[in-house]
Structure formats: structure tokens, C-alpha cells
Amino acid sequence: MCTTCGCGGHDALIGGKRPTRSKKEGPISFRAPHSVVPHHHHAPADTVQSRIVQVEKDLLNKNNNLALGNRSYFAAQNMLVLNLVSSPGSGKTTLLVRTLEMLKDKQTIAVIEGDQQTENDAERIRATGIPAIQINTGKGCHLDASMIGHALDQLTLAKGSLLFIENVGNLVCPAAFDLGEAAKVVVLSVTEGEDKPLKYPDMFSAARLMLLNKCDLLPYLTFDVELAIANARRVNPNIEIIQLSATNGAGMDEWLNWISREQATAN
Amino acid sequence: MHEMSLAESVLQIIQDSSAAENFQRVRGVTLEIGKLSAVEPEAMRFCFDAVTRGSIAEGATLEIIETAGAGICLACSASVEMQEKYGLCPHCGSAHLKVTAGDQMRVKDIAVE
Structure with a gap:
């Protein structure tokens, strides 16, 4: 198992099932199976032919190619797909539930939920009437493009749907x-530190939008909003930022307007 | 980060290459890991050993070539050496640095028999 984040393993469950073969991509590939050592006989050392094979392949090449496949599918379906990322406990699921309740009468939506274990989040989403597929990554610490491909096989999506992917916290x-x-x-809540963007810069750099959540709690905290925004812009000068509260609804309109604008651009 | 997944990608690349290049045994693997790529070489070594167990690359030596980080400042156009991904320009202090080298992570070559 990974010493850094505990990822790895071969036991992801998608919609409660072990993925077998995706319609889109052929054999399952997101967890390379350990192959059996082929039976071979070592030739005497002086007759063994040794050579160097030039490879020059990026480690993310496979995932990036599968992601490209997903992206073409989404484009063909006129779908806007947003990948929600954050630390655990930032309020992603509550925010998503509130968002779905505000949008569900206006358009077709679906959700892919990623967690190490449990169907809890998918059940919270389904309670709003929106279809949700739960991916349990087991020991894995993130979703990858192949898991999304398999999940899409289990979701029936109308053209023009909005798809939220809630990544592993x-x-x-x-x-x-x-x-x-x-x-x-990326969702950052005001109960976390203002320096999270500096501590975890890759995520804030990769995100296009930061939602600063739980802003209803600001009167009770010493959280410095301007400092958090400055830190996010230090690692990503172009990041867009919306302050909101999924609990009292403040800022939610701005977030929904952002989604509408993205949908208009995507189509 | 996720070195286990990345080590699995290394094994997958080796297995794909084994079919294409017709080899049954891997003696050594050379990776190029950029200094700005956020891969911890030691974690990668640990995970490589774990995922290659029972495969054609079991026991293979892992060489990691760390490549230097470099970038360009979008504010003052200076070319800068980068020790960390989100540093400040040493000339003008801007955070608008674009990485031009040192963020790659790839399998360079494989020694096979």
C-alpha cells in the first residue's frame, strides 16, 4: 500500500458491482492486474540476450487517453461535467444536494459519487430524486477516468444533461x-485554514473555480476571507471564486449563474 | 500523492511494451521524474516493488532520474530555475510563473531479456 496516501488496491466497486468490461474502452484497465510470472528458463548468463527498450511514455498517458474518450462522449452529448474536489468535511455533498434541489426542475442532472466506502452520499443524492452512481474506491484515494467510463455505462443520460462528479475527499x-x-x-470551507491553497497547491492550481463554503459561520470564526482568496490566487492567478453557504443559501444564485454560463459556453 | 496508482501505470506500460517488443523478463526500469512533478521518489520505489511482485518486472532495479525544474515569469519574462512549483519570481516577485521543464513523469526505457 502507498506510504503517502494509502492508495492502491484492486477492489473498486462501481454502483455496488466490480467493473468487468466497459462498453467504451474494452478490457478493465484502471487497476492493472498482477500478471502471473511466465514460466521461463534462465539461459546460461553468457547466452542471455539483454537489450534496452526505449519507451518514453508518460505515467498518466493511459488515464489521459481515457479522459479524452470521456470528454469526447460528453461533448457529443452536449453535457457539462463538473468535478467537485475538496478535503473531507468541506460540505461538498450538502452543497450538491442544495444545488440539485434548486436546479432539478429546470434540467436533467445526474451525479457520480466517489468515496472509499459506503453508499451514504449516493443515497443522500437519490433522496432529491436525482440518479446517482456510487463508486467505492476501496483503498484508492481518487477517482480516475476509467472508473468514470464504467460508471457512465450504468447511467442513462439524456443529451444536454448536467453531470456532477463528487470526487473522493x-x-x-x-x-x-x-x-x-x-x-x-474546489470547495474550501471557512472552518478550514486560510492557508489550505498554499498547503495543497496542486489542487487549487488545477481548479477553475473555488467555492468558499459555510460562509454563514464567518461571524463565529477568525477566518480571514481576503487572505484565503489571496492564497488561492497566489497558486492560481486565474481562479474564479464564489463565497456561499449551502446552509442558508447565500451566494447560491451566483454559483448557479456560473453553471449556466459554463453550459452556454459548452454548447 | 498517489504513487501506488502511478506505479501500477509503470507496470501497465511495461506489460504493453512486453507484448509489442516480445520480452519476458525485465531487469531494470528507468523513470524520468521532474523535480516539480510532486512524485516522491522514495514512495515510488516502495510502490514499484509492491506492484511488480509476481509480474515480469519482479526484482527489477528501478533507476529514477530527477530532472531540474525551470519556468518563465509571465510578469517580467525572465527565465527562472524553479525548486518548487509555486514559488515567486526571484527577479520581480510575481507568482505568475509558468513551468517549462521538470513536471514530467515518464518511463524512459526498460532493460529486458
Whole structure:
């Protein structure tokens, strides 16, 4: 198992099932199976032919190609896909539930939920009437493009749908794995530190939008909003920022307007 | 970050290459890991050993070539050496640095038999 973040393993569950073969991409590939050592006989040392094979392949090449496939599918379906990322406990699911309640009468929406374990989040989403597929990554610390491909096989999506992917709560690993989304949206809550963007710069750099959540709690905290914004812009000068509260609804209109603008651009 | 997934990608690349290049045994693997790529070489070594166990690359030596980080300042146009990904321009202090080298992570070559 990974010493850094505990990722790895071969046991992701998608919609409660082990993925077998995706319609889109052929054999399952997001967890390379350990192949059996081929039976071979070592020739005497002086007759062994040794050579160097030039490879020059990026480690993310496979994921990036699968993400490209997802992205073409989303484009063909006129779908806007947003990848929500944050640390655990930032309020992503509450924010998503509130967002779905405000949007569900206006358009078709679906959700892909990523967590190490449990169906809890997908159940919270389904309670709003929106279809949701839960991916349990097991020991894995992030979603990857292949898991999304498999999840799409289980979702029936109308053209022009809006798809939210709620990534595993983790501010490190999901930054590097393109899922084919239009944008990563990072959620930072005011109960966390203002220096999170500096501590986890890859994620804030990869995101197009930062939602500063739980702003209803500001009167009770010493959180410095301007400092948090300055820190986010230090690692990503172009990041857009919306302050909101999923609990009292402040700023939600601005967030929904941002989604509408992205949908207009995508189409 | 996610070195386990990346080590699995290394193994996948080796297996793909094994089919294309017709080899059954891997003696050594050379990776190029940029200084700005956020891969911890030691974590990568640990994970490489773990994921290659029972595969054609079991016991292979892992060489990691660390490549230097470099960038260009979008504010003053200076070319700068970069020790960290989100540093400030040493000339004008701007945070608008664009990485031009040192963020790659790839399998360079494989020694096979």
C-alpha cells in the first residue's frame, strides 16, 4: 500500500458491482492486474540476450487517453461535467444536494459519487430524486477516468444533461487525474485554514473555480476571507471564486449563474 | 500523492511494451521524474516493488532520474530555475510563473531479456 496516501488496491466497486468490461474502452484497465510470472528458463548468463527498450511514455498517458474518450462522449452529448474536489468535511455533498434541489426542475442532472466506502452520499443524492452512481474506491484515494467510463455505462443520460462528479475527499491525489470534466471545482470551507491553497497547491492550481463554503459561520470564526482568496490566487492567478453557504443559501444564485454560463459556453 | 496508482501505470506500460517488443523478463526500469512533478521518489520505489511482485518486472532495479525544474515569469519574462512549483519570481516577485521543464513523469526505457 502507498506510504503517502494509502492508495492502491484492486477492489473498486462501481454502483455496488466490480467493473468487468466497459462498453467504451474494452478490457478493465484502471487497476492493472498482477500478471502471473511466465514460466521461463534462465539461459546460461553468457547466452542471455539483454537489450534496452526505449519507451518514453508518460505515467498518466493511459488515464489521459481515457479522459479524452470521456470528454469526447460528453461533448457529443452536449453535457457539462463538473468535478467537485475538496478535503473531507468541506460540505461538498450538502452543497450538491442544495444545488440539485434548486436546479432539478429546470434540467436533467445526474451525479457520480466517489468515496472509499459506503453508499451514504449516493443515497443522500437519490433522496432529491436525482440518479446517482456510487463508486467505492476501496483503498484508492481518487477517482480516475476509467472508473468514470464504467460508471457512465450504468447511467442513462439524456443529451444536454448536467453531470456532477463528487470526487473522493482528498486535496492531493485527485488533482493529477483528469476525468474528462469541463472543470474542477474546489470547495474550501471557512472552518478550514486560510492557508489550505498554499498547503495543497496542486489542487487549487488545477481548479477553475473555488467555492468558499459555510460562509454563514464567518461571524463565529477568525477566518480571514481576503487572505484565503489571496492564497488561492497566489497558486492560481486565474481562479474564479464564489463565497456561499449551502446552509442558508447565500451566494447560491451566483454559483448557479456560473453553471449556466459554463453550459452556454459548452454548447 | 498517489504513487501506488502511478506505479501500477509503470507496470501497465511495461506489460504493453512486453507484448509489442516480445520480452519476458525485465531487469531494470528507468523513470524520468521532474523535480516539480510532486512524485516522491522514495514512495515510488516502495510502490514499484509492491506492484511488480509476481509480474515480469519482479526484482527489477528501478533507476529514477530527477530532472531540474525551470519556468518563465509571465510578469517580467525572465527565465527562472524553479525548486518548487509555486514559488515567486526571484527577479520581480510575481507568482505568475509558468513551468517549462521538470513536471514530467515518464518511463524512459526498460532493460529486458
